[in-house]
Amino acid sequence: MADLTLVIGNKNYSSWSLRPWLAMKQFGLNLEEIRIPLYTPESASKIRQYSPSGKVPVLLHGTQTVWDSLAICEYLAEEFPNLNWWPEDKAARAIAHSISAEMHSGFQNLRNNMPMNCRAKLPGKGMAIGVQKDIDRITTIWRECRQKFGSGGNMLFGKFTIADAMFAPVVLRFTIYNVQLDAVAKDYVEAILALPALQEWIKAGEAEQEIISAFEF
Structure with missing residues (x-):
């Protein structure tokens, strides 16, 4: 294209x-x-x-x-x-921009203590001070978006948008570290993980040979 x-x-x-x-x-x-x-x-x-x-x-x-x-x-x-990278509805689009920017600039405790590592399974690891607060805020975002704007599909705003791309690494982190989630968050995690493109990325990541010690427990 x-x-x-x-x-x-x-x-x-x-x-x-x-x-x-x-x-x-x-x-x-x-x-x-x-x-x-x-x-x-x-x-x-x-x-x-x-x-x-x-x-x-x-x-x-x-x-x-x-x-x-x-x-x-x-x-x-x-x-x-x-x-249609963003939601068509003006109100939904404003929220999508806001949460994408919040994801872009925030959640440092989660980022620092639960690094993304597609090859790893680390249940219970990374729960340092402040991480649960980040998790709670993220799941609140997901729950509110799904309830208010998600009726047209299984993404945050129904159909896939940039906002879903911004939160996709968090989905992987929650899976890697087996973070305990409510039903809405679990459903969203499963929907993102089911995307063929994400599965392609995960398989490629798992096949890589490089090891970066900073991102390994």
Whole structure:
């Protein structure tokens, strides 16, 4: 559909890379991947070839370079507006933007103590101070979105949107660490895990050989 290249990190670990990759796959965009393993002696120089920030993910679209997960998704929503990246309803769209931004900037306790690791099964690990508070806030978001806007399907706003892509790594974290969830959150986790694109990402992550000790218990 377009000349799109996404520069990503390890699929096993890179939650930020997952977000735009999943969105692009879900909306049927053809993309090339450049995977750069993170935390190696060559990582920084390789990433700098593409990314002004020195971080992944990075989208290359013709002569345009876009970095940061949410910025990439916003850019694609402008480039391909017919794909309905955000909810059509104005009120729902405002909430979708808000929770995507909240996910982008928040939940540091969860991020720091429950790193994404597709190969791992770590039930009960990572429950440091503040993590449960993050979990409670996330599940409240999911519950309220599903109840108010989710009648058209099994995603947060019925159909898949950027908001679901933003929370997909959290779904993986909750699964990896076997976080106890209410019925609404469990159903949502199962719906996200059932996406063929996410299953493709997980299988690729599990097949990777690199080990990043910072993300391993």
